[in-house]
Amino acid sequence: DIQMTQSPSSLSASVGDRVTITCRASQNINSALVWYQQTSGIAPKPLIYAASTLQSGVPSRFSGSGSGTDFTLTISSLQPEDFTTYYCQQYKSYPVTFGQGTRLEIK
Amino acid sequence: EVQLVESGGVLVQPGGSVRLSCAASGFTFSDHYMDWVRQAPGKGLEWVARIRKRSNSYSTEYAASVKGRFTISRDDSKSSLYLQMNSLQTGDTAVYYCARVAIMFHCDFWGQGTLVTVSS
Numbered sequence: 586d587i588q589m590t591q592s593p594s595s596l597s598a599s600v601g602d603r604v605t606i607t608c609r610a611s612q613n614i615n616s617a618l619v620w621y622q623q624t625s626g627i628a629p630k631p632l633i634y635a636a637s638t639l640q641s642g643v644p645s646r647f648s649g650s651g652s653g654t655d656f657t658l659t660i661s662s663l664q665p666e667d668f669t670t671y672y673c674q675q676y677k678s679y680p681v682t683f684g685q686g687t688r689l690e691i692k
Numbered sequence: 693e694v695q696l697v698e699s700g701g702v703l704v705q706p707g708g709s710v711r712l713s714c715a716a717s718g719f720t721f722s723d724h725y726m727d728w729v730r731q732a733p734g735k736g737l738e739w740v741a742r743i744r745k746r747s748n749s750y751s752t753e754y755a756a757s758v759k760g761r762f763t764i765s766r767d768d769s770k771s772s773l774y775l776q777m778n779s780l781q782t783g784d785t786a787v788y789y790c791a792r793v794a795i796m797f798h799c800d801f802w803g804q805g806t807l808v809t810v811s812s
Contacts, residue, residue, distance in 0.1 A: 586756075619798035621737075628789055628802035629729075629737065635796055672737055676797045679753045681727075681739040 587611050587675050591684035597692040602663045606687045608656045608673035617677035620649055620658045623686075624669045632671075633658060663689075694718040694801045696790050701806030708780050710808055714773040714790030719801075721771035722746060725793035728764060728775050730786035731805075738786070740764075741775065742793065758784075780810045 588611040598604050608618065616636040621629035631640045633649035636656055646661040660667055668691050673684040700712040712728070725748075728740040741764040742753045752764050763776040773790050787807050791799035 617797070623737075628804055629799075630802075631798055631800055634794070634798040634800075638796075640800065674737070674739075674798070679742075680755045681742070683737045683739065686736045 586680055587614060587678060587682050589673055589675055589682050589684040591671075591673055591687050593687060594685065595688040595690060597690045598663055599692045600663050600665060604660050604663060604689065606658045606671055606673075606689075608651075608658070608684050610654045610656075610675055610677075613653050614675045614677035616652045617675055618649075618651070618656050619674050619676065620647075621672045621674065622667075622669055623672065629672065665691075694792065696792065696801060696803035698788065698790050698803045698806035701788065701808050703809045703811065704780055705812050706780060706782060706810055708810070709776070709778045710780065712775040712777065712788055712790075712806060712808070714775075714803055716771040716773065716790075716792070719792070721766075722768040725797075726764075726766060726773045727791045727793055727799055728762075728773075729789045729791055729799070729802075730784075731789070732783075732786045735786075740788070743773070777808070780808075782810050784808065785810045 590609045618636045620633040623629040637649045648659045671687045695717045697715045727742045743764045744751045761779045765774045787805040789805045790803045792801040794800040
């Protein structure tokens with residue numbers, strides 16, 4: 586199985602900050618990576634797929650980059666609604682696997 | 693508008709069985725692969741199963757943790773997805789989400805989830 590490791594597990598930041606979350610795959614997944622945002626108690630929402638393609642309707646302050654084994658999610662200017670949890674997921678091979686999540690908290 | 697509505701969540705004893713359903717609307721259900729993903733209380737997301745579409749012979753994939761106990765199926769005539777869960781264990785306690793698989797193979801729409809609690 587492909588292991589997905591996110592870092593950090595939690596992050597404190599302020600409104601307006603630029604933040605980056607990283608995700609590392611245990612083997613090459615090309616660009617088969619998606620980033621999800623999940624607000625507590627609500628279903629996950631895709632932000633970025635194919636490592637760098639913005640999902641329709643998602644604000645442009647979200648961006649993704651990377652290929653192979655190392656990926657990043659960047660939020661250019663944090664808004665109050667962005668303080669929630671983020672997951673990466675690889676869909677290169679089965680079983681599909683998620684990172685453990687990154688909780689973004691208000692400083 | 694794409695909608696996915698899960699049902700069937702329940703409190704069940706270890707060793708019991710449950711069948712979850714997911715009613716889809718707002719898109720051509722038969723054109724899409726479909727997934728089940730679960731989330732244990734306070735934990736992260738875990739992919740459970742996938743079913744492909746008719747042109748792929750409705751073939752399936754499972755997580756190792758559920759293989760042989762869970763069965764994913766679909767009824768395109770009813771735009772419905774199912775998850776038959778047998779030999780349930782306390783570790784299967786989770787909110788179960790159904791999700792539509794997009795052409796790029798990520799899940800682009802999710803239901804609101806249904807809670808399955810396995811406890812004596």
